[in-house]
Amino acid sequence: MVQLIDSDIQTREVLDWKGLHLLHHPAAACSKKLRIFLNVKGIDWESHIVDIKTGANYDEWFLGINPRGLIPVLVDDGAVHIESNDILMYLENKFSGSGPSLLSAGGVSEMEDLLNHENSLHMDLRTLVFRFYFPGKSPSKPEGALEKYRDTGSGTVGGVKDQEKSVQIKFWETVKNDGIPDETARKSALKFRAAFDELEARLGDNPYLLGDELSILDIAWFIYADRLILAGYPIAKLHPRIDQWFKKLSGRPDFSKEVVMPEEMMGMISTARSEQEKAGKTLSLVAGF
Ligand SMILES: N[C@@H](CCC(=O)N[C@@H](CS)C(=O)NCC(=O)O)C(=O)O
Structure with a gap:
């Protein structure tokens, strides 16, 4: 916490x-x-x-x-x-007494480990989103922004000098200097392939990732899956059970209202995808899926 x-x-x-x-x-x-x-x-x-x-x-x-x-x-x-x-x-x-319990029946520590793993992939998600979902737009920060970021705020979390800022700054500097090369994108995509393979096995014939009941883990991975699908990750082809799980959750208004995309944005994504196809640079092609 x-x-x-x-x-x-x-x-x-x-x-x-x-x-x-x-x-x-x-x-x-x-x-x-x-x-x-x-x-x-x-x-x-x-x-x-x-x-x-x-x-x-x-x-x-x-x-x-x-x-x-x-x-x-x-x-x-x-x-x-x-x-x-x-x-x-x-x-x-x-709020354990409000609405359904979203903790796993299998135990909190297992769920925390799985959530930590999901969180460890956040920069990989960002890499794929910037490369394939917002193509054409420079993901770099404006001149001077990183210096201001470095020098502002306490710089501590829990009273201890925090390392996360350096991780963030390194990401933005690397992207500014090198963009997001194919090899970087490929490595990130492969990490998600391994993670989804594991989740697919875990899902088995269950309705949710941790069994019969919806949990926090479903919510966390639903958002990653949504982002990756929009970036062109071939979820239905590679992970058919995860695809069914995702579609089921997408059918719930409490989920769908948070991921609905304005038509204009969908248009931009589909134009970008056609350009990536013409150039042979879709997520699938770059990753070798
Ligand atoms: N591990 C963090 C990641 C948070 C994060 O990266 N948030 C992004 C938005 S999804 C952000 O604030 N980006 C702003 C920026 O990098 O300038 C969490 O789970 O809360």
């Missing part, structure tokens, strides 16, 4: 916020995860949009809340929580 301590937080006003506040963005993957969870559980919350598209996550105000400069963030009666999977676990424990 990543709950910040007092000295991590420089934007002191949030310490006085009452109730449940989510700092998020409508289009961001990890934010969608949390909103699906809140829909399923029927929990009321207050919305604060952080516009990552204009770099609001690098503003002093936001870095004073999350020293990592990432969304989502949950503020619950002045307590600040970061990291989407940790927030999900925190909320499930706090």
Whole structure:
């Protein structure tokens, strides 16, 4: 559980916020995860949009809340929580009596291990999304943004100097210098192939990843699958059971309302896909699937 301590937080006003506040963005993957969870559980919350598209996550105000400069963030009666999977676990424990239980019957520690694995693939997801889903758009940060990011905020999580910022900065610098080469994209795609193979085996004939009941793990992987499918990952061809699982969850309004895409965006994705096909550079072709 990543709950910040007092000295991590420089934007002191949030310490006085009452109730449940989510700092998020409508289009961001990890934010969608949390909103699906809140829909399923029927929990009321207050919305604060952080516009990552204009770099609001690098503003002093936001870095004073999350020293990592990432969304989502949950503020619950002045307590600040970061990291989407940790927030999900925190909320499930706090609201165990609301809506269905989303913990696994198989045990919390197994689910936590699986969530950690999902989280470890976040940069690979970002790699594939930037390369295949937002093609043509430069994913790099504007001039000076990374320096500002490096120097703003407490830089600590739990009172200890945090390494995550360096990981983020390295990602953006590498992308700026080298773009996202085929080999990098291929390696990320192969990691997802292995992860989905494992999930496919785990799913077996069960309706959900951890058995008969929906759990936090389904919500977390649903969002990754949604993103990857839009980037052109051939889920139906490689993982037919996962494809059925995904389609079933997509049929639920509490899930689908968070992943619905504006028509204009779908048009842009389909134009990009045709261009990738013409160039022989779709995700499938680059990955060798
Ligand atoms: N491990 C983090 C990842 C959070 C993350 O990378 N959030 C992205 C949006 S999905 C973000 O804030 N990106 C802003 C940026 O990199 O500038 C979590 O699960 O909360």
